[in-house]
Each structure stands twice: as C-alpha cells, then as structure tokens.
Amino acid sequence: MDYALYVLKKIITVLIYPTGAALLFLFAGLILLVKSRKRAGTLLISVGTVVLLIFAMGWSGFVMLKALEDEAGPYADPALLRQAGVKYIVLLGGSSVFDDMIPPDSWESVNPRFLEAIRLWKAIPNATLLMSGGSDNSEEAMLSLCARFGVRKESLITETKAMDTSDEARWASKYAGKQPFALVTSAYHMPRSLRQFRAIGTNPIPCPCDYRTTRQWPLYQFLAPCGAGLYYSEIALKEYYGRLFYWVKSLIRIP
Numbered sequence: 240m241d242y243a244l245y246v247l248k249k250i251i252t253v254l255i256y257p258t259g260a261a262l263l264f265l266f267a268g269l270i271l272l273v274k275s276r277k278r279a280g281t282l283l284i285s286v287g288t289v290v291l292l293i294f295a296m297g298w299s300g301f302v303m304l305k306a307l308e309d310e311a312g313p314y315a316d317p318a319l320l321r322q323a324g325v326k327y328i329v330l331l332g333g334s335s336v337f338d339d340m341i342p343p344d345s346w347e348s349v350n351p352r353f354l355e356a357i358r359l360w361k362a363i364p365n366a367t368l369l370m371s372g373g374s375d376n377s378e379e380a381m382l383s384l385c386a387r388f389g390v391r392k393e394s395l396i397t398e399t400k401a402m403d404t405s406d407e408a409r410w411a412s413k414y415a416g417k418q419p420f421a422l423v424t425s426a427y428h429m430p431r432s433l434r435q436f437r438a439i440g441t442n443p444i445p446c447p448c449d450y451r452t453t454r455q456w457p458l459y460q461f462l463a464p465c466g467a468g469l470y471y472s473e474i475a476l477k478e479y480y481g482r483l484f485y486w487v488k489s490l491i492r493i494p
Contacts, residue, residue: 251480252477252480252484255476255480256473256476256477257290257291257293257294257295257469257472257473257476258291258469258473260287260290261287261288261290261291262287263287264283264284264286264287264290265283265284265287265288267283268280268281268282268283268284268285268286268287269284271283272284291464291469292464294468294469294472294473294476295464295465295466295468295469295472296461296462296463296464296468297456297459297460297461297462297463297465297467297468297471298461298462298468299468299472300467300468300469300470300471300472300473300474300475301452301456301461301471303471303472303475303476303479304427304451304452304471304474304475305452307426307427307428307429307430307475307478308426308427308447308450308451308452308453310429310430311426311427311429311430311445311447312429312445312447313447314355314446314447314448315355315359315421315444315445315446315447317358317359317362317363318362320359320362320363320421320444320446321362321363321364323419323444324418324419325363325366325419325420325421325444326363326365326366326367326415326418326420327366327367327368327369327411327414327415327418327420327421328356328359328360328363328366328367328368328369328420328421328423328446329369329371329407329411329415329420329421329422329423329443330352330353330356330368330369330370330371330423330424331352331371331404331407331422331423331424331428331432332352332353332370332371332381351425351448351449352423352424352425352448352449353384354448355423355446355448355449356368356370356421356423356446357388357390359421359423359446360390360394361389363421365394366394367394367395367396367414368385368390368394368395368396369396369398369410369411369414369415369420370385370395370396370397370398371397371398371399371401371407371410371411378397378399381395381397382395382397396414398410404431404432404435404481405435405485407435408432408435408436408438408439408441409439411436411441412436412439412440412441415441415442416441417440417441417442418442419442419443419444420441420442420443420444421443421444421446422436422443422444422445422446423446423447423448424447424448424449425447425448425449426447426448426449426450426451427449427451427474427475427478428478429445429447430478431478431481431482431485433445434482434485435485438485451471451474
C-alpha cells in the first residue's frame with residue numbers, strides 16, 4: 240500500500256508541477272484545435288501559457304520558498320543542542336551517487352546539508368551521525384565522504400532503503416527513540432520533515448540549512464520569466480504537495 244501510494248504520488252506530482260501541467264494544457268489545446276474546436280483549444284493553450292509564465296517568474300518561487308524557510312527558523316546553535324542532551328544528528332540526504340564521480344561532485348545537492356551536519360557533529364562530543372542516502376549505491380560514498388571530514392566509522396550509521404521522509408523518520412526513531420535529536424535538512428524541506436518525524440512520536444530539534452531566499456537574487460529573476468524561477472517554484476510546490484499527500488494518506492488510514 241505504501242509503495243503504491245509512493246509511486247502514485249510521484250506520477251501525480253510530475254503532472255501537476257508547472258511544467259507538466261502547462262504541457263498537458265498545451266497538448267490538450269492543440270488536439271482540440273486539430274479537431275476544429277477552436278474556442279476550447281485556444282482556452283486550454285492560454286491557460287497552459289499563463290501557468291508556465293506565472294511560475295517561471297522569480298517572485299513566484301521566492302514567495303513560496305521564503306514562507307517555508309521562515310517557518311523553518313534560523314541556524315541551530317550547537318551550545319543549545321548540547322544543553323538539550325542531543326546525542327544523535329539525523330541528516331536527510333536522499334541523493335543518488337554515481338560510481339564515475341567523486342563524492343563531493345555526485346553529492347552536490349546534499350553538500351550544504353552534509354557540511355551543516357558535520358559542523359554540529361564536531362561541536363557535540365560523542366554524537367552519532369545518522370545519515371540517509373536514499374539509494375543502494377550511496378553507502379560507500381557516505382563512508383568515504385565522512386572519513387574525509389574525520390567522522391569515525393563507529394560514529395556513523397547509514398541508511399539506503401528509505402523511499403521518502405516517512406521512511407527516514409521510522410528509521411531514525413529506532414536509534415533516537417523519544418530523546419531529543421538534531422534534524423538536519425534544507426530549510427525549505429524542514430517544515431514537512433518536522434511534521435513527519437513528530438507524527439511518529441519522535442522529538443526532533445530543527446537544524447535547517449541551505450537557505451535559498453537569503454541569497455542575493457538578480458533583479459531579472461524577479462521581473463522576467465527564467466529557468467531559475469521555474470526551478471524554485473517546483474522546489475516549493477514539491478513541499479506543499481508533500482504536505483497534501485501525507486494529509487490524504489492519513490485520511491485513508493482512518494477506520
């Protein structure tokens with residue numbers, strides 16, 4: 240059941256991302272035009288164009304991402320984590336690693352999260368790093384990358400089978416239990432992650448990083464359609480869609 244819902248979620252989200260939705264509208268509109276239904280075809284083409292235009296604007300993605308990052312809060316203070324008795328640092332990775340690339344290159348999207356986890360690990364004596372990779376071929380890369388930063392093998396626990404954040408939460412709960420632990424992920428991903436971890440009774444302390452809206456954005460990204468605007472819109476929408484998916488999933492399981 241969980242795997243079927245996971246696959247269904249992936250299919251649906253691709254279709255309702257701005258790019259996928261716009262292409263569906265445009266394709267349907269073209270079919271209607273070919274069948275001489277000009278009014279309906281023109282309407283669908285117009286809708287697809289507007290959808291693509293709105294979400295490709297920089298301000299669109301910026302507004303949605305900023306709301307998520309503001310909810311995530313600031314960077315974590317290692318001193319406060321020590322006071323809370325944190326002994327585990329849970330790093331949400333979720334990237335595939337390719338054999339023909341060295342770990343820093345193949346893990347480019349995870350590097351901000353990884354470096355933040357290392358910063359906290361070094362500041363908390365005797366802490367254990369729980370690192371999720373998300374693919375079968377990522378364990379060796381995780382071990383290699385951590386070794387380069389001085390993380391001892393006995394201080395590292397890796398995971399490569401999780402399909403989504405809920406799976407990662409269940410995995411981490413086996414080690415951290417109900418004691419406070421540091422949860423490291425991108426700021427935009429933090430609100431949804433906290434919901435999933437707290438839903439199973441764990442006690443994560445948010446340690447966000449990889450902020451996107453605090454960086455200096457060129458003015459043209461706000462005022463004109465661009466690839467970056469579309470990219471940031473889809474990052475934000477993935478989080479909002481994820482919340483909706485888990486809400487629907489919880490309803491299905493109600494007796």
